[in-house]
Amino acid sequence: MRIVTFSLNGSIQHGVRNGDRIRLHPSATSAVELAMNAAQHPAGEEIGIDQVELLAPVPRPGKVICIGLNYGAHAAEGGNAVPDYPAVFLRGPTSLVGPAAAIILPACSDKLDFEAELAVVIGKTATNVRENPLDYVAGYACFNDATIRDYQRKTTQWTVGKNFDQTGGFSADLVTPDELPAGASGLRIQSRLNGQIMQDSNTGDLIFDVATLITTLSEAMTLEPGDVIATGTPSGVGYARTPPVFMREGDVIEIEIDQIGTLSNRIARRA
Structure with missing residues (x-):
């Protein structure tokens, strides 16, 4: 999977990218959580990558x-x-x-x-x-x-x-x-x-x-x-x-x- 973190309508969200589309996973609180436990986070709607601002997968790492x-x-x-x-x-x-x-x-x-x-x-x-x-x-x-x-x-x-x-x-x-x-x-x-x-x-x-x-x-x-x-x-x-x-x-x-x-x-x- 390709996990992405992004800003959408002022909120930070996470999803799975497939080409120029992103499948939202609203219950995931981080890209890491989604990468490790994707099955626990049901997929939501799909949006275009041009609708979001892509961020670093971990915007503020602990170290x-x-x-x-x-x-x-x-x-x-x-x-x-x-x-x-x-x-x-x-x-x-x-x-x-x-x-x-x-x-x-x-x-x-x-x-x-x-x-x-x-x-x-x-x-x-x-x-x-x-x-x-x-x-x-x-x-x-x-x-x-x-x-x-x-x-x-x-x-x-x-x-x-x-x-x-x-x-x-x-x-x-x-x-x-x-x-x-x-x-x-x-x-x-x-x-x-x-x-x-x-x-x-x-x-x-x-x-x-x-x-x-x-x-x-x-x-x-x-x-x-x-x-x-x-x-x-x-x-x-x-x-x-x-x-x-x-x-x-x-x-x-x-x-x-x-x-x-x-x-x-x-x-x-x-x-």
């Missing part, structure tokens, strides 16, 4: 756990060794934007970079998981871990450069695991800036795959329904290019993952 350096070629392009333990940092919910919103280039910087990523949305509480970690996944989406690079480099921690308001793009469709290969592995992942391919890789190249990430992270912290894991970006990011390529006002950045979909955001400058 967004991001993984750095999770593709070998990306680690190498930044001069980093391949890690033997995931590089972990967090994003706050105010840093996110949905599929219909602009990614914001702040007034204080001109170094806004793109990072195509597979997002994993947690479906049920996971603590110290050792068996069947993929059973805790509600679904998968596209993510853009857009980064203010000069602020990322101001400290040894990456937090500030990853948490500027309205920089993390989050696609509309939450694609349930039954629609995809196990762990969403083996899927082509791309970023395109104004139509030009910048990153082109495969989720099968993750150093730490989805199952490993759930096991590793849940050893340290409880993963709750609606939490998001952004699994890392492949090589080809803007800062590592010669000359560097950063996003500008008016640019369009697309993140596409096979069988999941395409996230498209325009870049706007904050006054």
